[in-house]
Every structure is written in C-alpha cells, then in structure tokens.
Amino acid sequence: xTPLLEVAGLxxxxxxxxxxTWAARLRGERPAVRAVDGVSFAIAKGETLGLxxxxxxxxxxxxxxxxxxxxxxxxxxxxxxxxxxxxxxxxLRNTRRAMQMVYQDPTAALNxxxxxxxxxxxxxxxxxxxxxxxxxxxxxxxxxEVDLGADLVERYxxxxxxxxxxxxxxxxxxxxxxxxxxxxxPTSALDVSLRSxxxxxxxxxxxxxxxxxxxxxxxxxxxxxxxxxxxVMYLGVIVEEADSASLFAAPHHPYTRALLSSVPAxxxxxxxxxxxxxxxxxxxxxxxxxxxxxxxxxxxxAGCAEPVPWREVAPGHHVLCHLA
Amino acid sequence: xxxLLEVENLVVHFDTxxxxxxxxxxxNFTMRAGETLGLxxxxxxxxxxxxxxxxxxxxxPGRILAGSIRFEGIDLLRLSEDEMxxxxxxxxxxxxxxxxxxxxxxxxxGRLISRLFEIxxxxxxxAASRRALELxxxxxxxxxxxxxxxYPHQLSGGMCQRVMIAMALATSPRLLIADEPxxxxxxxxxxxxxxxxxxxxxxxxxxxxxxxxxxxxxAQTCQRVAVMHAGQLVETAPVRELFRSPAHPYTRALVRSIPRxxxxxxxxxxxxxxxxxxxxxxxCRYRNRCPHAMEICQHDKPRQAxxxxxxxxxxxxxxxxxDAAA
Numbered sequence: 001x002t003p004l005l006e007v008a009g010l011x012x013x014x015x016x017x018x019x020x021t022w023a024a025r026l027r028g029e030r031p032a033v034r035a036v037d038g039v040s041f042a043i044a045k046g047e048t049l050g051l052x053x054x055x056x057x058x059x060x061x062x063x064x065x066x067x068x069x070x071x072x073x074x075x076x077x078x079x080x081x082x083x084x085x086x087x088x089x090x091x092l093r094n095t096r097r098a099m100q101m102v103y104q105d106p107t108a109a110l111n112x113x114x115x116x117x118x119x120x121x122x123x124x125x126x127x128x129x130x131x132x133x134x135x136x137x138x139x140x141x142x143x144x145e146v147d148l149g150a151d152l153v154e155r156y157x158x159x160x161x162x163x164x165x166x167x168x169x170x171x172x173x174x175x176x177x178x179x180x181x182x183x184x185x186p187t188s189a190l191d192v193s194l195r196s197x198x199x200x201x202x203x204x205x206x207x208x209x210x211x212x213x214x215x216x217x218x219x220x221x222x223x224x225x226x227x228x229x230x231x232v233m234y235l236g237v238i239v240e241e242a243d244s245a246s247l248f249a250a251p252h253h254p255y256t257r258a259l260l261s262s263v264p265a266x267x268x269x270x271x272x273x274x275x276x277x278x279x280x281x282x283x284x285x286x287x288x289x290x291x292x293x294x295x296x297x298x299x300x301x302a303g304c305a306e307p308v309p310w311r312e313v314a315p316g317h318h319v320l321c322h323l324a
Numbered sequence: 325x326x327x328l329l330e331v332e333n334l335v336v337h338f339d340t341x342x343x344x345x346x347x348x349x350x351x352n353f354t355m356r357a358g359e360t361l362g363l364x365x366x367x368x369x370x371x372x373x374x375x376x377x378x379x380x381x382x383x384x385p386g387r388i389l390a391g392s393i394r395f396e397g398i399d400l401l402r403l404s405e406d407e408m409x410x411x412x413x414x415x416x417x418x419x420x421x422x423x424x425x426x427x428x429x430x431x432x433x434g435r436l437i438s439r440l441f442e443i444x445x446x447x448x449x450x451a452a453s454r455r456a457l458e459l460x461x462x463x464x465x466x467x468x469x470x471x472x473x474x475y476p477h478q479l480s481g482g483m484c485q486r487v488m489i490a491m492a493l494a495t496s497p498r499l500l501i502a503d504e505p506x507x508x509x510x511x512x513x514x515x516x517x518x519x520x521x522x523x524x525x526x527x528x529x530x531x532x533x534x535x536x537x538x539x540x541x542x543a544q545t546c547q548r549v550a551v552m553h554a555g556q557l558v559e560t561a562p563v564r565e566l567f568r569s570p571a572h573p574y575t576r577a578l579v580r581s582i583p584r585x586x587x588x589x590x591x592x593x594x595x596x597x598x599x600x601x602x603x604x605x606x607x608c609r610y611r612n613r614c615p616h617a618m619e620i621c622q623h624d625k626p627r628q629a630x631x632x633x634x635x636x637x638x639x640x641x642x643x644x645x646x647d648a649a650a
Binding site for chain 1: 482
C-alpha cells in the first residue's frame with residue numbers, strides 16, 4: 001500500500017541578506033541557513049509520526065513546507081499518490097483541504113474578530129458549496145467531536161479559556177474532513193492538566209476519523225505517548241527513525257540518547273543513562289561533510305568526518321551514525 | 325534544627341475591578357537550610373504569589389490579610405520597606421520566570437552582575453568586575469570574558485538563564501527562589517540548568533524554592549515537595565514519599581495525568597477545572613473535582629495533618645480527620 005504522505009529529499013534554505021553578509025556575497029558565495037537539509041519520511045493512513053528535536057532543528061520548517069506555506073527549495077512531497085510541490089491554484093487548494101494544521105499558540109492562531117462559529121465554518125466556506133443549514137449541521141458535528149460545548153460557539157477568542165481555544169483550533173482543522181493533520185507543538189503552551197486532555201482528544205479523533213498525524217514536539221514524553229513511529233531531527237536532518245517502542249527502548253544515535261537522557265523522569269529513583277553533549281547547537285549556515293554532531297558528540301571518532309550512511313540497525317529502525 | 329523559612333497561615337487577596345480574588349488561602353510551609361523544596365500545581369494555584377510574598381513584593385491591588393513569613397526567625401511582614409531591602413536580593417534572591425524580559429536589555433551581562441557587588445558589598449568597579457567574571461565561570465558559561473561584554477539579546481535562552489542565576493547568586497543568598505527556571509528552554513539546556521542548580525545548592529548550601537509544574541523536574545531536583553491547588557496547600561511530603569504514596573486526591577490525580585518517558589501509562593487527566601478564585605468553593609477548594617468529596621468538605625476547611633514522617637496532607641479523607649469524617 002502506498003503511504004498517505006511520502007517526503008523525499010526535502011530541502012529548504014533561507015538566503016541570508018543584510019549588512020553582515022555582503023562581504024561573503026561579494027566573494028560570490030551565497031550564505032544561507034539550511035533549515036531542512038535533505039529529509040525523507042512517510043506517513044501511512046491512520047498513523048502518527050512524531051517529529052522530535054530541539055529549537056532550530058528544522059521541524060517546523062518541515063511542517064510549513066508540507067502545507068506549502070513556504071516553498072521548499074528542492075525535494076519531493078507526494079500526498080495521496082500525487083506530487084504536490086508543483087501544484088497551484090485550485091489543485092493546491094484541494095490538497096490543502098485534506099492537510100490541515102494545529103498551531104502551538106492557541107490564541108495567536110485564532111482571528112480575534114471571528115467568533116468560534118465563524119472560525120470553524122471558515123474552511124467549509126472555502127472548500128465546499130454548502131447552504132448555511134448544511135454548514136450549521138457540520139459545525140454542530142465538529143463541535144461535538146472536539147467536546148467544545150455547543151453554548152460556546154458564539155463566543156470570541158477572548159471569551160474562551162486556553163483549552164477551549166485549542167479545541168476551536170482543532171475543530172477548524174478537522175471541519176473540512178482532512179486526512180492528514182500537522183500538529184506543531186499543540187500542547188506546549190498549555191497547562192499540565194489541559195495538556196493531558198488535549199492529548200487524549202487527539203487520540204480519540206484519530207481512532208474515530210482515521211486521521212494521520214505529523215506530531216511535531218520537543219516534549220519527548222508526549223511524543224512517546226501519541227506517536228506510532230518517531231523521527232529525531234538535528235540540524236536539518238533526521239538522525240534516527242524507528243517505531244516508537246523500539247526507539248525508546250533502544251535509542252542508537254548519540255543525539256537521541258542524549259535527548260532522552262535529558263528528560264527528567266517523574267520518579268525520584270529513576271536512573272537512566274546519562275549522556276551529555278558538550279557545547280551548543282552550531283549555526284545551520286555551516287556545511288557538513290561528515291556527521292553534524294561530531295563536534296559535540298562524546299563518542300566521536302576520526303571516522304565521523306566521513307560522509308555518514310543511513311543504516312538499518314534493526315527491522316524498520318534507521319540511524320544516521322557511523323558508530324550505531 | 326531551626327527552619328530557614330516558616331510561612332504560616334498566609335492569606336493574600338487581590339482587589340480587582342471584577343471583585344475580590346482570594347489568591348492564597350491559609351498557606352503553611354517551612355523550609356530548612358540548604359534544602360530544595362518544590363512548589364507544584366496548575367497555573368493559577370498561587371505558586372508564584374507565594375514566592376512574591378516571601379520577597380515582600382505583594383503590591384496593590386494585592387493585600388496580605390493575615391499570616392506571618394519568618395525568615396531566620398524574623399517576621400518579614402513586620403519589617404519596614406528599608407529593612408526589607410536588607411533581605412531582598414541579598415539574603416533572599418529570585419530567578420524570575422521570564423528570563424528574557426527580566427534582564428535589562430541596555431546593560432551588558434558583565435555589568436548586570438558586577439553592579440550587584442558594588443551595590444550590596446561596596447566593591448570597586450574593577451573588583452566587582454573580577455568577581456562577576458568568577459561567577460560567570462561558576463555557573464558554567466563557556467566563554468566568561470566574552471559573555472561579560474555581551475548584551476541580553478546576544479545571548480541564547482540557556483545563557484540568559486545562567487546570567488540570571490549568576491545575578492541571583494552574587495550576594496550569596498541563603499534562599500534562592502527559582503520560578504519555572506527551565507520552562508521554555510530546550511530539554512538538553514534545561515537538564516544542564518537543573519544540574520547547575522543541584523550542584524550550586526550542594527556547594528554553597530543555598531536553599532532553593534523551586535516553582536514548577538513539571539513533576540519530572542521535581543522528582544530529579546527536590547528533596548521535599550509542596551503541592552498547591554487553587555490557593556490552598558494540599559500536601560507536603562519528602563519527594564520519594566510523594567511519588568510512592570501520594571495522599572491527597574489532587575496529588576494522586578496530578579501524578580497520573582502526565583505522559584511519562586520512563587514507564588507506560590494510561591493518561592487520566594485531573595477531573596474538572598481549577599475553580600474561580602473570585603468565588604472559590606467553601607471548605608475544600610478541590611471538592612468539586614474530587615471523586616471522594618464528602619458532606620464535610622463543603623463546610624469545613626481541612627487542616628494539615630500528618631500521615632507519615634514529614635508528610636502532611638489537608639484532606640478529610642486522611643490522617644486524624646478520618647475519625648471525624650467517619
């Protein structure tokens with residue numbers, strides 16, 4: 001079966017302009033931030049792929065490229081068997097109906113001048129020719145689906161709580177029957193008790209509607225809970241990908257191991273592996289011949305300066321590392 | 325051993341246009357010298373207000389209606405503003421929550437720290453600068469001389485937080501209040517900041533009041549924990565005891581409501597929502613969310629009662645209240 005979404009060799013670089021770069025540009029160089037530098041993955045129908053990594057690793061840029069909010073520099077994105085990087089006009093709009101997004105900040109993602117009803121009906125107006133009665137009917141269905149409370153639909157964002165706002169965002173995302181929903185840190189801005197409810201809502205919606213999720217987060221514990229498969233990103237590339245159980249039980253890449261060992265476990269007696277990277281994330285303007293982690297990796301060897309192969313270490317478990 | 329900090333029966337209200345908000349309701353907790361106490365709870369449970377009260381910075385429309393805050397035996401609430409200044413920033417320091425906005429953007433990191441030595445200890449400018457450099461080294465800044473020259477906008481989030489910690493430590497405080505010190509930082513940076521706090525408290529003997537909603541941070545950093553809900557303190561316990569045998573229904577719900585990296589769990593969100601503090605429920609403020617709520621919870625406030633060594637809980641279903649409830 002072909003996967004719902006197939007991304008191959010996706011790249012996005014942002015050209016650097018401004019006073020600090022003119023010398024380099026005079027020399028004929030083209031300084032750029034390589035935010036996403038060759039990323040490939042696939043998501044099956046009804047599956048959740050977790051994309052984890054720290055700030056600046058390029059995970060949100062991947063999401064934006066998928067939805068063509070920004071144009072990828074190169075690479076291929078196949079959605080439901082169709083190459084979408086070259087689409088425009090009506091075809092692009094049709095594709096976007098089937099791919100929706102939920103953003104990190106539930107307040108910033110809502111138009112303050114539209115009430116919940118108008119916000120949720122917006123995608124219906126855009127994508128379907130519906131009578132107002134049909135729209136109202138779909139609205140009621142969706143509102144029930146996200147457990148918003150029918151009495152809240154006439155309210156404006158400032159009259160809703162954070163949790164209710166995020167439910168409006170989710171309702172808007174699922175209103176036009178998408179098959180893929182990109183979740184960009186949808187729980188990071190929420191309080192602890194709200195977070196677990198929204199996580200459960202995503203779980204229920206997926207079961208009921210057969211949705212596929214690209215779940216982007218730096219919250220490793222939440223990714224572990226929601227994702228079927230997990231891809232770990234560092235400096236614009238995926239360094240490890242595996243099904244969730246295998247990745248958390250036996251992480252191979254030193255970056256993944258360091259990332260997992262930094263998450264404080266809510267158990268005072270838990271003593272996991274301690275693997276600390278030194279230094280900070282280097283600038284994404286650099287180009288790399290070998291491993292991108294070599295300067296920070298406690299296990300680095302001479303061979304790490306050579307180009308790194310994408311190897312399978314267990315069935316379905318791939319790692320970008322010489323040592324793993 | 326005498327306690328470093330004793331907060332007793334603290335009641336804080338805020339007068340707002342929308343009416344009176346009863347932010348803290350009879351809060352009691354103590355801290356020993358050198359210990360790290362975690363203060364946990366949902367947003368709006370009164371964690372930060374408790375910390376601000378200890379610093380003597382409750383300002384209008386906030387009012388302290390009752391209670392005492394004894395630090396090294398002296399009731400801070402009875403001190404004049406001038407007297408309080410001898411404590412605030414010097415004996416009791418704080419790392420505020422928003423490290424980006426808390427740093428003055430037009431002063432370099434070095435100057436931000438060295439000023440403190442000039443103000444509090446009367447150092448010369450050169451001596452203060454030398455000590456600032458030492459301090460930046462202590463908090464693990466990679467290149468201290470360079471950091472001295474940099475302004476906050478040139479520093480990463482983790483670096484800003486280290487500068488904040490250096491500023492807080494400049495006066496060798498006995499008590500350091502850290503308000504969500506790792507929120508908004510990447511996990512690997514957060515892990516290093518926590519390690520730094522643990523290490524500093526061990527080396528300098530500074531007690532730390534760590535405000536957080538992250539139970540993982542609590543488990544890995546604190547010796548004791550105080551759990552707050554809607555302005556009431558519901559449970560205090562040594563950290564192991566809190567995770568092994570949480571007593572209050574709220575604590576138990578909180579522990580079960582988080583996705584975990586160490587074990588497989590079934591997520592169970594805390595039922596209901598945090599009550600409005602404008603018209604908080606009478607009696608126990610958790611009763612509308614509590615699966616064990618009884619008749620008595622509506623009328624009476626549960627008192628703190630011991631359920632184990634150093635383990636106190638405010639709930640009618642536990643401790644000495646059991647008989648009364650039966």
